[in-house]
Amino acid sequence: MNTDKQRIYNGDWKTLHPYSGSAPTDLYYITLANKVLAAIRAVETSLEESDYRKIDETEQKELACILTAYFEDIISQTGIFQAFTRIHGKRFGKPLPFYTLDEDYTPGEINIEEVQFLVWHYHMQLNNLDIPYSPILDTFAAIASDVMEIFETEYESAPENEKLLQYFRIDEKESHNLYALHARFLWLCTQSYLFFNNGFLLEDQAESLAEEAKEAGMDEQIPDMVNL
Template identity: 30%
Template sequence: MTTIHIQHWLKANQRTRVLPTDKWYLNFATSILPSVKASPLFCKEDCRTQANTAIALSMYFQDAIAQNGGWKLFTEVHRKVYGNHLPFYLPADNYVPDEINPEDIAFVLWTLKSQPGSPNQNYTLFSPYDKELLALSQTVYKLMDARFEEAPIREEASSCLWVTGTDLPDMPITPLPEVTPETKLGNLTSRCLKYSKGKPLLYFTNYKELCTFFVDILGWENKPSALLPDLEHKKEFVIYANTKGMLIAHNVAACFREAHNPMYDAKRAAAEGYDMFCQPGYCPFDLLKYGMAKGILPDVELPFPKGKEILQQNWDFIARYYLRQYYEGE
């Protein structure tokens, strides 16, 4: 594919009506396609992926020129929620929010290489500081800068969804369901906290230990169907007792650094813990949020250079981006 058809452009923009500016930005997307194809980042991708990349970069360009649309909305909401315009990148002194910036382009490229999954589908991770990603962002920035003065202002705002693929700005940050002295506790939470002497997190090595707790402490009926049989072959459980009740997670206990957790393992936390932030359904979000708020997930990191720094500083955005409807979900 050496050209990009108007139908491809319109589909990406989620409309059928052709605007007067479409031809210019479609031609620009086609003009940067050779740079995308030549980059080690995309040279082995299929033609459709390469074209989608060029289109996404051109959509960023048209949004930056028009100062509206999906890119404008994304950066405004990110600044409101997190205090800066972008995840990952600390803007340089010459960063101008209402103009084109290499950091912006790098983030767009990151979204194209970092794909969320689902409970039954794997996700993909990519470093926002990958050298080829940063190199391509500089190349594309120079191509945009050379055409900046002639780029037309689009009359209709682009879709608010194109940047991250879902309506992330509508996902609110809610308070932790923490127990306070004034909280009226349910039966399960009360029994958990009495057993743990007030500690919200309880740890169980295997299903047998968990069942003993269910029967002896919670008073559940001692028969298989009453003891969460789906967990029979799981291990390393964490229970989070909170105002909503009792959350149970499995295979994550090694990540939580607490004195009363016998399964804590810093090496495993570093090697495996990022799944909690990236794999939908892997860990209840309230438990993840509690762990980060209390500083008891200090070892989790992403599996590339600067992975700990990136995750620890951007964990909420990363969880929001990857977990989608599981972010702040029940």
């Protein structure tokens, strides 16, 4: 039986979203995230406690939210993952690294290779690249396969998150406002589902700078240093 701490709630889901308050679609996606969590947990339960691939309950919840946020991104056409695959395609000649993409791969829609990439990416970020996980690990493939079944079932009926989409709609005035653009770029690069680990790294760097400034007697300059 799942305890309250083992389920995903609104607070868990909101950490990957830039807006305040709730969106009308949040309940749907939180419910979906818990289905994804159950699929992840089923694979993780089969692993020994000492298995280097195993992640704990908190990490399972994070991964479930990330994969569901990817699904929400595709459904809502906010274009976060599509931008990543487009840029990767321009640089390296294919939308994704590692995987051989066949005719079933459809840009802009949900794809099992993208889900598996995100599972691998999460594990790599979780360990700050210290453990060189293979992107084709059987556990990653199993999670991707089971989660993809859930996504395919929901794909035609899933609602768009208009509130999230609106966040990226920049009017003419905002397009010339550096601070408005900076806020969006900062969220995208440090708090979105694709780059949220950057936020933790940025916090660590800011704390280190603050400590160094204190030791050097430069307390008054801490805010400017952290902001930079």
